[in-house]
Amino acid sequence: KQEVTQIPAALSVPEGENLVLNCSFTDSAIYNLQWFRQDPGKGLTSLLLIQSSQREQTSGRLNASLDKSSGRSTLYIAASQPGDSATYLCAVRNSGYSTLTFGKGTMLLVSP
């Protein structure tokens, strides 16, 4: 059974810092991995999706990397802003048709 762990559970940084969120998964035979953002009281927004054959994906100030063999992914946020404050969730899919398994998330607070 796939298990997804996210570290740290919470993170507080001053504006402008670069930061890294970590995600690990127990079964390395994944199909793809996705990072989501969740704002309080709202649904999830997909940020980046990395296929198992890819090493990284970039969108603006966000960069997600994937090391399938070690069962790890990182989400790098450059020059953090208060608007980045949210919970970041990592989710993996084990096959082309299977469902997503989510981690518990990292709650990020960026202070002005």
Place this chain on the structure above:
Amino acid sequence: EAGVAQSPRYKIIEKRQSVAFWCNPISGHATLYWYQQILGQGPKLLIQFQNNGVVDDSQLPKDRFSAERLKGVDSTLKIQPAKLEDSAVYLCASSPGQRAGQETQYFGPGTRLLVL
């Protein structure tokens, strides 16, 4: 393009009562998902539909939860009778399909349920 719509946004009920949630997916999306997100946890899939057929309901507590998607568009999720541990956010999501390139899920705002 309109997003995934859910209603109600909030619901407070007493234990043993029944409750129903409604979801309208993005137009044309064949796959619909219902998730349960307990405070401090990641979402857990309850049921997945492909058009109006069930693909996966392995984590749905079938003694009290039911869901349907009769015309392959809107969906309802029902809890009867509710228990205290059902307090959570119920998220609906949809995707164009299940195959590679179609699997990105778009989430609604969720329904917050509090069972007293």
